[in-house]
Amino acid sequence: MDTRLKRAARAGNVSDLYSIIERDGNVLKNLDEVEFVNTPLHIAAENGCTEFAMEILSLKPSFARKLHRGLSPIHLAVQAGHKEMVLRFIEIDKDLVRIRGKNGETPLHYISRVGNYDGLLDKFLEACPDCIRDVTTINSTALHIATENNRLDVLQVLIRTLKKKDYCREVVNRKDKDGNTALHIAARNNQPEMLKLLLNCKADKYDTNQHGLTALEVAQEHNSRESITILRGCFFPVFSNFNHKMEKQIMASATKASSLIFHDMDNISDQDRNALLVILGLLLTTTYQASLSPPGGVWQGDSPSEPFHHIPIEERDSPGSIGTSVLGESYFLIFYILAYVVFIVTFFLTLALLKPFPNGFRTALEVLLAFLAMCFDQSLSSIAPTFSIAVTLRIFSTIIFILMVFVCIAYHQVSKLSVSIVGCWIFPSYSLSLFAGEKVVAVIQVFLLFLVLYDEFWKGTILVVGYSLFLWMGIPCCIRRMLVIL
Template identity: 55%
Template sequence: MAANNNHPQMLKLLLDCKADKHATNQADLTALDVAQQHNDKESISMLRGCFIPKVSTFNYKLKKQMGKYVRKASWVFFQDIDHISGDDRNALLVILGLLLSSTYQATLSPPGGLSQDGASSGQSVLKERVFLEFYIMTYVVFTIAFFLTLALLKQFPDGFRTALEVLLAFFAICFNGSIEVIAPSVLTAVIIDIFSGVFFLLMVFMSITYEVSKLSVAIMGCSFLPVGPFPPYGVLSGLFFSLILFDEFWKGTGLILVFNLLHCLNALVDPSHLNSQYTVIITAFWFFFHLCRICIKRFIKCCNTFVN
């Protein structure tokens, strides 16, 4: 309707609100097709969004297809969760809260206690096989309870839900870190890392289906990125922030500053962890990425104006 009535300001508002510019009407025409029929150059330039329309269409189809398969997989697990009554939802949240707290308690008070001998001090006294049998099942219970909780939060207001998702992300990071700390060997720690990687991928999939905020996914990803003394780690971190929060500049900037602050505070406790290059590279990569985005947008706008 906005394209048909030549209202470019309304088009801009709709696009800023993430309206689907590839949607079609009953005549199977997109907003761009309608604008081209009226030869409204300003609307055409705004709706193209990319100097090469085929590239824009390919990106749209790729995202749509990926989201389609992820939503199908999500529907298998959460098909009836939107139809739960308010009382049942509250009861389930209480039960899931108990499961989360009890599984986390198992990492604070492991069976058999912790070793107090020299190099193995603070590690579980359980043998590798017994440790993995116990904590893999604990991790599975925690994972299922965690994602069911996220699914039940879908009906909450956006701001309140995002705050809870961020808190749950920190809770999951603490849970994973607790198991890694008490792992009796390197092998058990690696196996737990594999589970944490699967856990993180599930969070990414849920963000694709808009079940969870990208901010909580980015926070959780920080704990799974390798932190070391070499510059490539900083590049990986900056790339990760760019991919997850590429369209949320201020949230990404705030998260990077907090992440770097925590890194500096950790260096105060253990000076051997101090590496200024690490924090500088992450921040520089983030701002360079957005500078490139601004330049590309300006270039596309100029090209579209020239073509029209």
């Protein structure tokens, strides 16, 4: 590199830069033609000359990806602690966070090792969340590095980001060259707080390393009592092992089915995704309309002046109740079982296609779709000719719903929030109400919600509290009274 250019880069003198370019118009081009080279951008990044660096970056954007001694300009800026320059880099190109330098380390890996300097880790993950999936040449993730270097603050930020991602389980259970997950490392180093964080982020405590050891066995080797206590977790080892085997079997079966439906769904173009959402929206609308206007209509009262009395579902012993479908029992089941299949499958596919949407907007849509599914289910129950038909339809809908949940398990494409709302509405209400009162059913449903959403604190808390108030405190009765008063 030209000596004058080096001096200008160290001093951050933009005027000298253009004087040099005026004398030799190819001075930057010559550097660009070399694959691995020390560029003026590297020098400016190391010395904190932000304005000069931005000027060079505007002239030669490719310099940002050049490596010199295994480091790119953003690596140097991060190591030197020049926060403003780093932020300007990722503002111009967020993918600079994923540049792999020496040993395959990215700037995120460096931050994970030295600590969350000036909140840069948060900025990296905000700009490019997928950088958390990057690994080094020894297959270590940022989680491995943070755990190895006892960076609890870093791990907390990483876990917080991972929990929002569908690939959470994949990243947290990634193995390094020795087959160790981050959980193994935390167990070896006796880091109880890190163990709790990782376990709450779907870390598999049954995973083994190259020596065939689980995290618990690693902790036992090092006599790490706190870690042993946390990793044992369950007071009934037999039940815990059975649960693990059952989960693995479900995952294996679900993966086969999921691959048929969700394969390459992430690679769908925006145009195709929008077209599919329109088609799915039409299917949802059509099947929902069938629950509002059943074929042939519904039974009417004998006299228009006669007040309408809706007969509760459990009291419908024979067809002909006012407001129920005029279809025969067998025809009703055939028609609405098929309609239910279409609705539920469409519901899940729609949830899966919402994945690229912004998190807050997507959550709102997921909740609204869940409420729509609940209304559809309730509408079918309302028009069922007899109680036995309603129960049959409910059993079938529960089976279909559970099967679809299993199908969606493998690729984590579907919102847990939506599934839990619909599942807790569909699954226990009728079957349990046959043997217990409404309040008992409500308690069981709330408990199921807690089990499903225990690792999503705010969403789970809001949903459980709201659901409890709705079913336990008698809000529907209050609403009815208000309507009567009005």
